[in-house]
Amino acid sequence: MIRTRKLFLFAVFLALTDSQNLTPTDTPPTEQSLEENKFFPLPPTTPLPTNAVAAVDDDHDDQCTSDKTIIEKLLSNYKSFKTPSETGVIVWIEVWVQEVNSVNEITSDFDMDIYVTELWIDTALRYEHLNPCKYNLSLNSEILDQIWKPNTVFINSKSANIHKSPFKNVFLMIYPNGTVWVNYRVQVKGPCTMDFSAFPMDQQSCHLTLESFSYNNQEVDMQWMNWTTPLSLLKKEIVLPDFVMSNYSTSLKHEIYPAGVWNELTMTFVFSRRYGWYIFQAYIPTYLTIFISWISFCLGSKMIPARTMLGVNSLLALTFQFGNIMRNLPRVSYVKALDVWMLVCLTFVFCSLLELAIIGSMGARSENQAQKQKQLEEETTKQQKGRENSTCSHMMSPSSCPSSPRICRNHVPNDVPQSFKSYGSTDPRMRKRLMLTSNTAISHAPHENRAEKVLLLDGLEETQFSQVDTKYSSMVTIKMKKQWTTEEIDQMSMIMFPGLFTVFNIIYWTYYLTVNN
């Protein structure tokens, strides 16, 4: 009914075009195109195809068989559960990587879009003998559902979906010799084995494993396509914001299960982190913080509050930066490269604070000492006035003196200058001065006393500390410290800190930049 009506309309259309000097397109026009063609005239030179009407009825030659007939014939006796060959079928696999969407550290997985190609020979689908018009049949997923498939799955995927928009992204082609070519576009999420020990100079490897879920390798022998590269990228380079795909490879493993041996085809993708972000966000700021903490050494021992502020601020800045970067990583219990960096930097800042503490305490002590000395001097001048008439009743004897310098101390003769008498004080500077003054005193003293005084001083230097009054031991230790002035410590720190930091940098960067290559 419809066809006759169409033909009638076509005849009417021809009459119209003749009268209006218009010609239609090759295909028989519909009612709508008829209407349109009236208003959009085509070039008059185009001849009207004489077999246009015949083409509608007949879509094949007499010599060859049409696709439709071939498919109907092929599927009429087809059993989709029957394996193509009793001796096993080789399924060739090829994968094209379209895009890697993400690599997620927290969930330890990656997400990618890939094309999976499977190729096998199904003798039941041969149609060479049917004299086909075309030497390949392109079909859709409906036909795929009706034929045997090797049931390939991603055995380790977290999720895998064939893209369905706007229809199932499946390609099926059957060759006359029975070769079946199937291609899917799949979004798949696979696992990664994350190792952050070299973070942020790390590499992560991710795996996807393909195998036939239903058939062991006696029935389905899965192989990577060996006449081409089995895994290839559709893009020149796969670059994510924080990763770049640095290597990919394929491997085949025979896995033994209770039901037989399965061929597992594994794809391995290696992603190298692009650590530029960490250079700018972690390393350069910490360098600056460390350098700032060294400014403290130039400020001198008087500016303790300013130096404290510098040190503490550096410490806080480092801690904050560290926390900020670590927030987006899983809490692994081993040491990462960035942990090493941050902890060493924190230690450097901490040590500069310790140095400051030493400088501070030394400054405080010297101030104390200055005060004490003043008091002492005042006291001694008073004492000297008070003792003008008192004398030492027992002059020391040479035999008793070396063993007990304490006794000697209490019996210093009056003719020795006053500073000598007061050497029992804890003040090391007093002692030093005492040494000097006593020497001069000795030279002035009478001959018989001189030997005793030398003895006394020798005893003071050589006596065991345990036997001597604690005052002496404290005197000696203070004398040891006294070798370093605050300025000297600052100067030494100014060389030591940058020196050690440079050494640390050389070791750190050579180690972590070579560990992955």
Ligand SMILES: *[C@@H]1O[C@H](CO)[C@@H](O)[C@H](O)[C@H]1NC(C)=O
């Ligand atoms: C499929 O057949 C057509 C001709 O019918 C040919 O041009 C095309 O290259 C063939 N495709 C493949 C993949 O063999």
Ligand SMILES: *[C@@H]1O[C@H](CO)[C@@H](O)[C@H](O)[C@H]1NC(C)=O
């Ligand atoms: C089947 O035909 C295709 C296309 O002509 C060809 O590429 C393939 O090698 C053939 N396979 C066999 C087993 O002959």
Ligand SMILES: *[C@@H]1O[C@H](CO)[C@@H](O)[C@H](O)[C@H]1NC(C)=O
């Ligand atoms: C591919 O592998 C098959 C057997 O697995 C072998 O017969 C064939 O020669 C290989 N082809 C190439 C190009 O290596």
Ligand SMILES: *[C@@H]1O[C@H](CO)[C@@H](O)[C@H](O)[C@H]1NC(C)=O
């Ligand atoms: C890629 O990985 C393979 C296998 O692991 C290895 O042989 C090859 O050297 C790697 N290539 C690069 C550029 O790292």
